[in-house]
Amino acid sequence: MDRRSYLKGSGAAIAGMGLSGCLGSLTGGSGETITIGSDIPYKPFEYREADGTLVGFDVEIAEAVFGEEMGRDYEFKQTSFDGIINSLNNGNFRLIMSAMTINDERAKEVDFSDPYFTAYQTVIVLKDGNISSKEDLKGKNVGVQKGTTGEGAAEGLKEEFGGDLTLKSFDQITGAFDALLNNQVSAVINDNTVNGEFANQNDDVVFLEGEGAASDAGQEAPPYLTLTVENYGIAFRQDDDDFRKEVNDAIAAIKENGTYDDIYSNYFQG
Numbered sequence: 001m002d003r004r005s006y007l008k009g010s011g012a013a014i015a016g017m018g019l020s021g022c023l024g025s026l027t028g029g030s031g032e033t034i035t036i037g038s039d040i041p042y043k044p045f046e047y048r049e050a051d052g053t054l055v056g057f058d059v060e061i062a063e064a065v066f067g068e069e070m071g072r073d074y075e076f077k078q079t080s081f082d083g084i085i086n087s088l089n090n091g092n093f094r095l096i097m098s099a100m101t102i103n104d105e106r107a108k109e110v111d112f113s114d115p116y117f118t119a120y121q122t123v124i125v126l127k128d129g130n131i132s133s134k135e136d137l138k139g140k141n142v143g144v145q146k147g148t149t150g151e152g153a154a155e156g157l158k159e160e161f162g163g164d165l166t167l168k169s170f171d172q173i174t175g176a177f178d179a180l181l182n183n184q185v186s187a188v189i190n191d192n193t194v195n196g197e198f199a200n201q202n203d204d205v206v207f208l209e210g211e212g213a214a215s216d217a218g219q220e221a222p223p224y225l226t227l228t229v230e231n232y233g234i235a236f237r238q239d240d241d242d243f244r245k246e247v248n249d250a251i252a253a254i255k256e257n258g259t260y261d262d263i264y265s266n267y268f269q270g
Contacts, residue, residue, distance in 0.1 A: 034066055034074040035093035039081035042173060044197050044267045045099040046076070058097050060263045061116065061254070068259070069250035080171060082147035085109050089237055095247075096235035099191060101149045103230075111241070112233035114248045116260075120226040121153035122192040123208035124180065124199055131186055134210055134225060140186035141166045143176030150190040153227040157189070180205065191230075192222065193268065 038058065041047040046056040054076055066074040077093045088096050088110060101119070102112045123142075125131040131140070138161050144151040146169045158165040168185050170176045177198050179185045187208065188195065199205045207224035214226040234251075236244045254260045 031072065034072050034095070036062060036074060036076045037079045037084050037088055037093040037096045038076050038098040039084060039172070040076070040078045042081075042099055042194060044193060057117075057263065057267045058099060060266070061260070062097055064254045064259045064263065065247060065250040069253050070246065080147075081145065082171065084147070085235065088235060094236075094240075094243075099194070099232055100235055101230040102233040103149065106235070109238075110235040111238050111244055112235055113244060114251055115231035115233055116251055117232040119230050119232060120192045120214055120222065121150055121189060121228040121230065122195050123187050123189050123225055123227070124195045124205050125187045125208050126180065126183075127204050127206045129186065131208060134208065134212075137161070137187055138164045141168050141184070143168050143170060143179045143185040143188040145170055145173045145176060145190065148173075148190070149228065149230060154189045157227065189227065192224070192226070 038046050040054070042056075044056055045058045046054065048054055059076070062074060062076075066072045076097075079087050079092070081098060084096055084098060084100075085106065087093065096110070099117070099119070100106070102115060106112075123134070123137070131137060134157075137157070142154050142157075142165060144154045144167055150173075151167065151169060154165070154167050158167065168176070168179060170179070173188075173190055173194060176185065176188045176190070180188050181202070181204075188198075192207075195207065199207060209223065210225035212226040213228050214220075214222060217229050219229065234244075234247060236247075251260075254263075
C-alpha cells in the first residue's frame with residue numbers, strides 16, 4: 001500500500017457537504033481581531049515550519065474563511081488541547097479551530113460549526129513489532145493525547161478488553177509518537193491523518209490493519225483499522241450564535257467555490 005494513501009479519503013466525505021497566522025494578526029477587515037485557540041503542533045492541521053511560520057490544513061482553512069470570505073483580521077493562540085474548551089469559555093479566545101471532533105459531550109459546553117472534515121481514530125504500531133491485530137494490544141501500553149477522542153477511543157478499547165490495556169496520556173501527540181519509537185508504548189491511537197503523517201515520515205511505523213467502525217457504518221473504509229468515524233467542527237461559546245452563522249456561511253462558500261478542495265488536495269492527495 002502506498003504510504004501516502006494513509007492520508008486519502010478523510011475529508012472527501014465532508015468536502016461535498018465547509019495563513020499565515022500566528023505571527024500576529026492579518027489585515028483585511030474591520031473590527032476586533034478574531035483569536036483562534038489551537039493545540040500546536042498537530043501536523044498536518046497546525047504546525048510550525050523551521051522558521052516559525054504557522055502552517056497546516058486548519059491554518060489555510062482559517063485564511064479562506066476569516067481572511068478571504070469574511071475580510072477579518074485573525075490570529076492563532078497556542079493552547080493545550082486538554083483545557084482548550086475551558087479556555088474558550090473563560091474568554092481567552094473567540095473560537096477553537098484545532099482538528100476538534102464534534103461530539104455530544106463537548107456540545108454540552110460549546111456550539112459547533114457545520115462539519116468541515118471527516119476523520120477516523122486509528123492505531124499505529126512499529127512495523128517489526130509484535131502487534132499485527134487489534135487483539136494483540138491486550139495487556140499492552142498505548143499512547144494517546146490527553147483530552148482527545150483518541151484517548152476516548154482507547155478507553156473504549158480498554159473496556160472492550162475487560163480492562164486489559166494501559167493508557168499512557170501525553171500533553172501533545174508528539175510525546176506519544178516519541179514513546180512509540182522508544183518502545184515505551186506498543187501503539188498510538190489518534191486521528192488517521194495525523195497518524196498517517198507520522199507514519200509517512202517514519203519507515204518503521206505502520207497502521208494496524210483490520211476492519212472496524214468505518215466498514216461497520218457502511219462507509220468506504222480506508223485500508224486500516226478504524227475505531228471511530230468522526231467529524232471536525234469549529235467550536236464557539238454558546239452565546240455566539242450570530243458569529244457562528246456567519247462562519248457557517250463562509251464555510252459553505254469555500255466549499256461551493258472550490259477553495260476547500262484546493263486546500264484539501266494540498267494536504268491529503270498525491
